[in-house]
Amino acid sequence: DADVTQTPRNRITKTGKRIMLECSQTKGHDRMYWYRQDPGLGLRLIYYSFDVKDINKGEISDGYSVSRQAQAKFSLSLESAIPNQTALYFCATSDTTGVGQPQHFGDGTRLSIL
Amino acid sequence: QQQVKQSPQSLIVQKGGISIINCAYENTAFDYFPWYQQFPGKGPALLIAIRPDVSEKKEGRFTISFNKSAKQFSLHIMDSQPGDSATYFCAASGASGTYKYIFGTGTRLKVLA
Numbered sequence: 001d002a003d004v005t006q007t008p009r010n011r012i013t014k015t016g017k018r019i020m021l022e023c024s025q026t027k028g029h030d031r032m033y034w035y036r037q038d039p040g041l042g043l044r045l046i047y048y049s050f051d052v053k054d055i056n057k058g059e060i061s062d063g064y065s066v067s068r069q070a071q072a073k074f075s076l077s078l079e080s081a082i083p084n085q086t087a088l089y090f091c092a093t094s095d096t097t098g099v100g101q102p103q104h105f106g107d108g109t110r111l112s113i114l
Numbered sequence: 115q116q117q118v119k120q121s122p123q124s125l126i127v128q129k130g131g132i133s134i135i136n137c138a139y140e141n142t143a144f145d146y147f148p149w150y151q152q153f154p155g156k157g158p159a160l161l162i163a164i165r166p167d168v169s170e171k172k173e174g175r176f177t178i179s180f181n182k183s184a185k186q187f188s189l190h191i192m193d194s195q196p197g198d199s200a201t202y203f204c205a206a207s208g209a210s211g212t213y214k215y216i217f218g219t220g221t222r223l224k225v226l227a
Binding site for chain 2: 004031040042043044048101102103105106107108
């Protein structure tokens with residue numbers, strides 16, 4: 001089983017719909033992240049959480065919200081989806097010990113908004 | 115100051131050749147520089163990483179060269195193989211006391227058989 005699991009893997013929906021992307025991890029890491037990947041733009045940070053009580057905005061948080069339900073679960077919501085939120089979304093985790101801990105990524109959710 | 119500039123955007127190399135991908139950063143507070151490899155349909159996976167106290171790190175066919183004064187670092191893939199065909203991302207981390215990554219825009223590498 002994958003250490004970082006994202007569901008769904010693919011989603012097609014319509015403008016204005018509310019969407020939730022879910023991430024769960026079995027690595028026991030405290031830190032979790034949501035990224036968005038667009039061609040030519042790399043990976044951009046949407047939100048991150050250093051523990052269950054800590055939620056922080058990343059560089060592109062507008063139009064998104066998150067919930068850290070437990071150490072192992074971090075979900076991303078689009079309250080009212082718009083077409084320019086069509087992208088590949090990744091969840092990642094990292095450990096807390098020291099600087100420069102590697103981030104471990106899930107296999108992504110491909111989201112299309114019509 | 116938070117940007118990491120990566121080049122080239124795409125790269126085609128013959129089997130057995132050397133692939134070189136370059137990254138440059140502005141913020142001297144960065145202190146961790148990883149490279150990630152991503153295959154289609156998969157998430158990025160850590161390939162190799164370096165701290166600024168060394169100028170080079172080698173793991174198998176993969177080498178990071180780091181030039182602190184120029185604020186540049188590069189990934190060299192020796193004896194490139196078709197299985198190395200993937201998208202590569204550089205990143206920088208450690209600024210402002212957080213562990214957030216700033217990623218480069220990615221390089222799509224294709225190794226011809």
